Amino acid sequence: MELKFYNIVNDELRESSENHRGIDPRTEEELWPCPIASDKDFEDAVAAAQKAFKTWSKSTVAERQAALVKLGDVLKEHAEELASILMRESGKSKLMSDIDVQTSITHCIWYSQNPLEDNVQYEDDTTKIIATHEPLGVVGAICPWNFPLILSSVKIVSALITGNCVIVKPSPFTPYAVMKWVELSRGIFPPGVFQVLNGGADVGAKLCTHPGIAKITFTGTIATGKKVLAACAGTLKRVTLELAGNDACIVCPDADLDVAVPSVASGAFFNAGQVCVASKRIYVHESIYDEFLSRLVAEVEKSYTIQADGHAFSLFGPVSNKLQYGIVKRIIDDCKAKGYEIVTGGQTAQVTADGKGFWLPPTIVKNPPEECELVQEEQFGPVLPVLEWSDEDDVVARANLANAGLGASVYSRDLANAERIARRLEAGGIWINQSERPHHAAYFGGMKDSGFGGEMGKQGLLSYVYTKCLYFKK
Numbered sequence: 001m002e003l004k005f006y007n008i009v010n011d012e013l014r015e016s017s018e019n020h021r022g023i024d025p026r027t028e029e030e031l032w033p034c035p036i037a038s039d040k041d042f043e044d045a046v047a048a049a050q051k052a053f054k055t056w057s058k059s060t061v062a063e064r065q066a067a068l069v070k071l072g073d074v075l076k077e078h079a080e081e082l083a084s085i086l087m088r089e090s091g092k093s094k095l096m097s098d099i100d101v102q103t104s105i106t107h108c109i110w111y112s113q114n115p116l117e118d119n120v121q122y123e124d125d126t127t128k129i130i131a132t133h134e135p136l137g138v139v140g141a142i143c144p145w146n147f148p149l150i151l152s153s154v155k156i157v158s159a160l161i162t163g164n165c166v167i168v169k170p171s172p173f174t175p176y177a178v179m180k181w182v183e184l185s186r187g188i189f190p191p192g193v194f195q196v197l198n199g200g201a202d203v204g205a206k207l208c209t210h211p212g213i214a215k216i217t218f219t220g221t222i223a224t225g226k227k228v229l230a231a232c233a234g235t236l237k238r239v240t241l242e243l244a245g246n247d248a249c250i251v252c253p254d255a256d257l258d259v260a261v262p263s264v265a266s267g268a269f270f271n272a273g274q275v276c277v278a279s280k281r282i283y284v285h286e287s288i289y290d291e292f293l294s295r296l297v298a299e300v301e302k303s304y305t306i307q308a309d310g311h312a313f314s315l316f317g318p319v320s321n322k323l324q325y326g327i328v329k330r331i332i333d334d335c336k337a338k339g340y341e342i343v344t345g346g347q348t349a350q351v352t353a354d355g356k357g358f359w360l361p362p363t364i365v366k367n368p369p370e371e372c373e374l375v376q377e378e379q380f381g382p383v384l385p386v387l388e389w390s391d392e393d394d395v396v397a398r399a400n401l402a403n404a405g406l407g408a409s410v411y412s413r414d415l416a417n418a419e420r421i422a423r424r425l426e427a428g429g430i431w432i433n434q435s436e437r438p439h440h441a442a443y444f445g446g447m448k449d450s451g452f453g454g455e456m457g458k459q460g461l462l463s464y465v466y467t468k469c470l471y472f473k474k
């Protein structure tokens, strides 16, 4: 079915003389034309947002809450349409696409119910100090392709509930569902409050340098994050960077394998490993290594199969675009060339019957060298190293990388033991006896190269405001 997509500027539907087309990663079929924002679209959007900010920033919290509820209603009413678009642009199954839509609905509802409030910072007999919060201005939200709606919606609702205007720039690989959501939401906010511009690095870079943008919230790779931070310095923008992770998962000798095996499989192969907090390096105690590995392989071969039919109940899928497919394919081929032991998967050619689609099978590599690329760098795809450990200090040292610190997980029946290890791990979130899944109410941000600041939860909202203190003399 042919669908139309538009840049949304000041509530107008804007076509463009320049269009690109996404690719369905399951089939490699070309998708619908998608208009690329022109310089005029860009300048008009920033001007409309700045104009709208004058009144929107003065709206009451109750007005913003009501608007967020309506934003969630749009997702609810168009859930099937949006999920079917997500399936085509990202390669997700129906189940995974539904998760993308439903989690975005949760964002709208939760943030509508949990706005920032003034708070008393200090009080004695003579003085009272109250902190209040003011929006920053126009927020540029630059988004990745792995969860197009979830990772945009958290930025959108955080910006809007705090009284900012927002211009969303989706990934050029997956622009469609986000653009449709903004289009369907016209009329909920005053024109200029909620806009979308489609484009690639150039549109992102313009958001970073334009003096009319007050803040950039960015999710993506470390390399691009560094460029974003440097580009924002000239105009002293507020910047939040949510970047790559290389999460270690530590399986202790007393782990309940009935829990740990399916959970680790899901942590590593959910969405074919294309999750910022996927379990990307598994460290298993030597006393249970062989049993764990054989059970993990069985679980993965049973539950993470290639199903070209996207309507299947599948948590697995193709790599979402050709660029990333090339990266992951090269890593698997490199493991094979170096003679590492591949215990399941490993095919990189003719994976499907017709050879179409960016499919790679879930691949597990047994005990590759600690210093190899697969262990030291984020793979962001369905290939997983499973390593062995014997000494706690040693495994903690191996888990704590210098170049990443997003998430981690620990499996142990002894919760005190798991917590003790978790507190030694250098990452923004540690999940105990469960795989890494961010929660809308909890602050989320990476240590070291995995991020700069963070978002989500009430603490995350603070990155979308100025905090202003009122000092009362009693």
Ligand code: NAD
Residues within 6 Å of the ligand: 142, 143, 144, 145, 146, 151, 169, 170, 171, 172, 199, 200, 201, 202, 203, 204, 205, 208, 219, 220, 221, 222, 224, 225, 227, 228, 241, 242, 243, 244, 245, 275, 276, 277, 378, 380, 406, 446, 450, 451
């Ligand atoms: P990417 O860095 O290639 O692109 C992200 C966005 O930045 C895209 O919209 C892109 O068009 C834009 N962009 C590219 N160059 C730019 C520039 N010079 N200036 C401004 N914008 C620019 O990342 P990706 O491949 O889309 O995303 C995958 C990565 O994102 C993985 O590394 C993953 O771990 C990470 N990720 C992190 C989180 C998190 O919350 N920490 C969540 C999801 C994904």
